[in-house]
Amino acid sequence: MSGRRLLALVPVLLWLAWPRAGAAAPVVVNDVTRLNPVAVERVVVPKTVDEVRDLVRHHSGAISIGGARHSMGGQIATEGSLHLDMRGLHRIVAFSPEKRRITVEAGITWRKIQEAIDPHGLSVSIMQSYANFTVGGSLSVNVHGRYVGQGPLIAAVQSIEVVLADGQLVQASRSVNPELFFGSIGGYGGLGVIVEATLDLAENGKVAREVRKLPVAEYREHFLREVRDSPRAVFHNGDLYPPAYDTVMAVTWSETDRPVTVPDRLMPLGGHHWKDRVMQFGISELPFGKELRADVLDPLRLRDSPVVWRNYEASYDAAEIEPASRARSTYVLAEYFVPVARFDDFVPRMTSIFRRHRVNVLNVSIRHARQDPGSLLAWAREESFAFVVYYKQGVTQAARQEVGDWTRELIDAALAAGGSYYLPYQLHATDEQFHRAYPRAGEFFALKRRLDPDYRFRNKLWDRYFPPSVAQAAAPGERSPAARSEAQTFLTLPEWYIVYSADEYAAFLERQRPTDFPFFRSVGQFWHVHASVVRATWGRYPFNWGYHAMIGVIGASYSVEYVLRGVYENSVGLLTDWLAEGTPETEEDRFMAQVAAEYARFIHATPWHEFPFGEKLVPLWELQDGAGTSALRAWERRLAFTVELTVKSAWGWAMRKATHAAYDPEDLVIQARARALPKAGLPRDPRVRVLGQPDGDGLLLSLPRYEPFTETVRSLARQGVQFLDIAGNRTIVMTLIAPRRWRGVEEGASLVSEWDILTRPEEKRVAIEVPVERLHEMIPRLERARVKIDHVYDY
Numbered sequence: 007m008s009g010r011r012l013l014a015l016v017p018v019l020l021w022l023a024w025p026r027a028g029a030a031a032p033v034v035v036n037d038v039t040r041l042n043p044v045a046v047e048r049v050v051v052p053k054t055v056d057e058v059r060d061l062v063r064h065h066s067g068a069i070s071i072g073g074a075r076h077s078m079g080g081q082i083a084t085e086g087s088l089h090l091d092m093r094g095l096h097r098i099v100a101f102s103p104e105k106r107r108i109t110v111e112a113g114i115t116w117r118k119i120q121e122a123i124d125p126h127g128l129s130v131s132i133m134q135s136y137a138n139f140t141v142g143g144s145l146s147v148n149v150h151g152r153y154v155g156q157g158p159l160i161a162a163v164q165s166i167e168v169v170l171a172d173g174q175l176v177q178a179s180r181s182v183n184p185e186l187f188f189g190s191i192g193g194y195g196g197l198g199v200i201v202e203a204t205l206d207l208a209e210n211g212k213v214a215r216e217v218r219k220l221p222v223a224e225y226r227e228h229f230l231r232e233v234r235d236s237p238r239a240v241f242h243n244g245d246l247y248p249p250a251y252d253t254v255m256a257v258t259w260s261e262t263d264r265p266v267t268v269p270d271r272l273m274p275l276g277g278h279h280w281k282d283r284v285m286q287f288g289i290s291e292l293p294f295g296k297e298l299r300a301d302v303l304d305p306l307r308l309r310d311s312p313v314v315w316r317n318y319e320a321s322y323d324a325a326e327i328e329p330a331s332r333a334r335s336t337y338v339l340a341e342y343f344v345p346v347a348r349f350d351d352f353v354p355r356m357t358s359i360f361r362r363h364r365v366n367v368l369n370v371s372i373r374h375a376r377q378d379p380g381s382l383l384a385w386a387r388e389e390s391f392a393f394v395v396y397y398k399q400g401v402t403q404a405a406r407q408e409v410g411d412w413t414r415e416l417i418d419a420a421l422a423a424g425g426s427y428y429l430p431y432q433l434h435a436t437d438e439q440f441h442r443a444y445p446r447a448g449e450f451f452a453l454k455r456r457l458d459p460d461y462r463f464r465n466k467l468w469d470r471y472f473p474p475s476v477a478q479a480a481a482p483g484e485r486s487p488a489a490r491s492e493a494q495t496f497l498t499l500p501e502w503y504i505v506y507s508a509d510e511y512a513a514f515l516e517r518q519r520p521t522d523f524p525f526f527r528s529v530g531q532f533w534h535v536h537a538s539v540v541r542a543t544w545g546r547y548p549f550n551w552g553y554h555a556m557i558g559v560i561g562a563s564y565s566v567e568y569v570l571r572g573v574y575e576n577s578v579g580l581l582t583d584w585l586a587e588g589t590p591e592t593e594e595d596r597f598m599a600q601v602a603a604e605y606a607r608f609i610h611a612t613p614w615h616e617f618p619f620g621e622k623l624v625p626l627w628e629l630q631d632g633a634g635t636s637a638l639r640a641w642e643r644r645l646a647f648t649v650e651l652t653v654k655s656a657w658g659w660a661m662r663k664a665t666h667a668a669y670d671p672e673d674l675v676i677q678a679r680a681r682a683l684p685k686a687g688l689p690r691d692p693r694v695r696v697l698g699q700p701d702g703d704g705l706l707l708s709l710p711r712y713e714p715f716t717e718t719v720r721s722l723a724r725q726g727v728q729f730l731d732i733a734g735n736r737t738i739v740m741t742l743i744a745p746r747r748w749r750g751v752e753e754g755a756s757l758v759s760e761w762d763i764l765t766r767p768e769e770k771r772v773a774i775e776v777p778v779e780r781l782h783e784m785i786p787r788l789e790r791a792r793v794k795i796d797h798v799y800d801y
């Protein structure tokens with residue numbers, strides 16, 4: 007190529023290489039754990055507030071917001087969104103050392119602020135233990151640190167500026183737009199983009215470290231007596247050591263006049279953190295690594311009393327705990343809050359959960375927080391202790407599920423103590439747990455619906471607890487329940503047919519021998535019900551392939567089982583029955599009837615494959631011959647039942663493996679919106695929890711799912727409670743047991759399917775779909791007409 011041509015290419019090459027304003031390449035956004043990759047449409051790094059406003063105004067789809075990406079559960083992104091990487095907005099807008107106040111753009115990190123204010127003898131008032139986080143990310147989580155006498159970051163905020171979904175720039179403080187102030191701080195980017203914040207600062211004094219090693223039982227007293235109200239104490243945390251969890255290293259940094267022993271004003275950046283990495287690895291992986299740290303390394307590390315600047319102690323670099331790789335395992339945080347008075351209740355429960363699940367805990371750091379002054383998603387609803395758990399986990403699906411199990415148990419333990427859990431970490435909490443921990447979430451969602459009516463500000467946290475379908479389902483200004491798909495109320499019908507069939511079989515064996523049971527007609531009825539469900543949902547809801555495949559597998563298993571049993575009972579069974587005619591019923595027949603009854607009861611509340619079929623083999627083979635019974639019939643029954651139990655036990659084991667691998671545990675509760683009772687006020691039913699009474703006569707309720715759901719809905723309807731929606735849905739299916747000649751499907755309801763109860767010649771089951779807001783009229787009316795409400799199908 008000639009020199010002139012090369013010269014002509016220079017502008018093109020320069021254009022390609024030039025960092026274009028605002029654009030960045032990566033399409034997958036992930037957080038520090040590497041567990042939550044999310045493919046976004048594009049990532050933009052705005053450099054000015056006006057650029058943020060333009061982007062929000064002109065982008066029509068979902069928008070997600072990220073800071074330093076140290077939240078750990080996908081809180082920074084959702085699929086297909088425009089991701090605003092706020093780190094380009096990192097200027098100090100105004101700084102008044104005299105007033106001890108600073109105004110910054112939201113993408114700035116604490117570290118950058120520290121570098122600017124340290125020469126003026128000032129320090130950040132409240133922040134986390136590490137300085138890498140952005141101000142916007144910290145505000146949106148409403149973080150806390152180790153500061154004594156402080157609490158959530160909101161206490162140190164004068165005002166914020168927020169870009170709303172329509173592109174407006176709005177200021178918010180305790181007095182101006184207070185709803186936006188108390189909603190956005192701790193609002194995980196759900197209401198708008200925080201672009202600026204004005205923060206109070208503190209003096210950068212010298213602090214000296216004091217350490218006390220205490221039995222955990224003495225820690226609370228120590229903290230309340232020596233630390234909580236000490237005017238000199240600045241930082242405090244207690245390290246609770248695994249695996250014994252019986253000793254706390256209480257570390258307090260207090261103001262001092264002594265000269266500094268560490269001259270650096272801020273923690274030096276960069277450098278190699280190999281010692282920290284080796285230590286982390288040793289604690290998490292080596293035998294006795296945890297004991298070595300608790301009994302030898304930490305006492306040595308903390309033996310002297312250094313004096314440092316407050317800014318030095320507040321400027322740790324999270325890189326020091328970053329492992330060399332997160333490919334196979336990763337380090338994650340979780341955090342639970344309990345009221346100060348309940349410290350001693352929570353610790354043993356937490357310890358027992360860690361032990362039972364063999365959680366690889368590296369550290370539990372105990373912190374203290376004053377009550378939150380009013381943010382909608384407050385984690386410290388009263389003065390609390392925080393338990394910050396740092397643990398190591400595998401990255402496989404199984405490892406994540408195991409973490410989910412113990413996390414939910416810990417959340418339950420914190421809730422039982424009147425506490426809460428922290429939202430920037432993995433999203434394992436159920437809907438019920440979320441709403442119990444954050445009882446004002448309904449107000450937050452109502453505000454979001456008002457400020458962001460098209461649901462543009464999204465991320466995985468809000469997708470999980472306030473999915474777009476719910477946001478759109480509920481009426482403006484009202485709380486909305488966690489949504490479930492309406493199609494599900496229909497789709498569970500075939501599964502329940504199998505449960506009813508087990509009931510019928512058990513009831514049948516009480517009076518008759520299995521030979522006469524209508525196995526083949528039952529199979530026919532199952533597929534009839536299934537076809538009715540497909541007809542009722544086809545074209546009305548998106549086709550749920552996964553669920554239909556599951557019903558197909560269950561239906562095929564049921565059919566194969568019943569056909570084989572029908573053939574067997576009508577051949578070999580019939581023969582031994584005929585040969586045994588005139589003799590008493592065998593012990594084996596009786597035992598089979600008992601097991602059938604037990605099984606029928608069991609599968610009303612638990613998946614069939616959890617039934618202990620294998621355990622029935624021993625008692626079967628221990629049966630003694632009954633007097634005068636047919637030996638041939640007894641042996642034939644014993645062998646036939648052995649084969650049945652063995653096959654079901656193996657099939658059940660395979661199903662258990664498959665379903666545990668495929669699904670997260672289901673929520674045991676469901677939410678509903680209802681109208682409060684005009685006279686009685688709140689519903690009187692111990693199974694129902696009132697999650698909130700947002701405005702006027704609206705109630706947000708939590709109801710049990712599965713078996714107790716029917717009775718709960720029935721009892722609420724009898725009390726006159728009018729449902730507005732259940733799990734965001736307006737239609738629900740119920741089955742009735744009615745005389746075969748009954749033709750009373752009410753106006754407003756429509757027939758889904760009906761079928762005769764094969765073993766009860768007078769009765770049939772009728773499946774109808776009903777508008778939820780009419781349940782309170784229809785249920786009492788049907789009951790008055792002596793029609794039994796057999797089952798109401800949740801979602």
Ligand SMILES: Cc1cc2nc3c(=O)[nH]c(=O)nc-3n(C[C@H](O)[C@H](O)[C@H](O)COP(=O)(O)OP(=O)(O)OC[C@H]3O[C@@H](n4cnc5c(N)ncnc54)[C@H](O)[C@@H]3O)c2cc1C
Binds near residue numbers: 133136139194199
């Ligand atoms: C090693 C480590 C130590 C930690 N220590 C503490 C601690 O001591 N105390 C504590 O309270 N927490 C702690 N955390 C949690 C941490 O404070 C939060 O995850 C915090 O959000 C991190 O800030 P970030 O800039 O990384 O935010 P990101 O993770 O980037 O974002 C967090 C949330 O804020 C939203 N967001 C970010 N910027 C904006 C904006 N400008 N406007 C609107 N929404 C926005 C995001 O959408 C997201 O929902 C720790 C986390 C780690 C990994």
